[in-house]
Amino acid sequence: MTLKLGVPSKGRLMEKTFEWFAERGITLSRSGSDREYAGRVDGVEGVELVLLSAGEIPREMAAGRIHLGVTGTDLVREKLGQWEQRVEELAKLGFGHADLIIAVPQAWVDVDTMDDLDAASAAFRARHGFRLRIATKYHRLMRDFLREHGVADYQLVDSQGATEGTVKNETAEAVADITSTGDTLRANHLKILSDGLVLRSEATLFRTRNADLSEPERVAMQALSEKLGL
Numbered sequence: 001m002t003l004k005l006g007v008p009s010k011g012r013l014m015e016k017t018f019e020w021f022a023e024r025g026i027t028l029s030r031s032g033s034d035r036e037y038a039g040r041v042d043g044v045e046g047v048e049l050v051l052l053s054a055g056e057i058p059r060e061m062a063a064g065r066i067h068l069g070v071t072g073t074d075l076v077r078e079k080l081g082q083w084e085q086r087v088e089e090l091a092k093l094g095f096g097h098a099d100l101i102i103a104v105p106q107a108w109v110d111v112d113t114m115d116d117l118d119a120a121s122a123a124f125r126a127r128h129g130f131r132l133r134i135a136t137k138y139h140r141l142m143r144d145f146l147r148e149h150g151v152a153d154y155q156l157v158d159s160q161g162a163t164e165g166t167v168k169n170e171t172a173e174a175v176a177d178i179t180s181t182g183d184t185l186r187a188n189h190l191k192i193l194s195d196g197l198v199l200r201s202e203a204t205l206f207r208t209r210n211a212d213l214s215e216p217e218r219v220a221m222q223a224l225s226e227k228l229g230l
Helices: 011-022 057-062 073-079 114-128 139-148 183-187 215-228
Strands: 003-008 027-030 038-042 047-052 068-072 087-092 098-105 132-136 154-158 174-179 190-201 203-208
Touching (some): 073 203
Parallel strands (some): 132 154
Antiparallel strands (some): 027 038, 098 190
């Protein structure tokens, strides 16, 4: 049995993850073509590289099918209920920074805080007869955050892409999405609420709590941890 390490399968997250491990003496490489989702780990014995989408990695760790995974904090907390009981955070990797925020139209000059949003959502329902719509793909995180801030008159509208455009397209009144620079929000005439930061996210190395390690896997985990300085 080998220790399975899940890493994002493409893009900047994959490249930066490969660099992070390389700086610590471990070389990750894709096997064969870019269409293959397996790879090599050189520099430590008994570890297998599995290439997955960043969104799949939390579930694969929770199921115990991979032992370690690199993915965003936001994805772990969104996809895994009671995430701390299912995975352990080993190291923040220092890249992939993004904030999950709530934004509303810039034209809403009287709405700057979550309290303002609560008042606006109640007024919206009274006026229009349906709840204010917030477009997002982060349903678990948003329900928790809105409940903590006492916002009740809303509905979450699922959006898996181009979330910032939903207000302009009149399929939502507000958005909750990941942003790095805020440029896309501003381009779509949206503003972040002053206390609308839900979560600061970055690429993080996690370990599953849901897999019993064989003796060879324990040895490999120890060797990997020592090499990475964990």
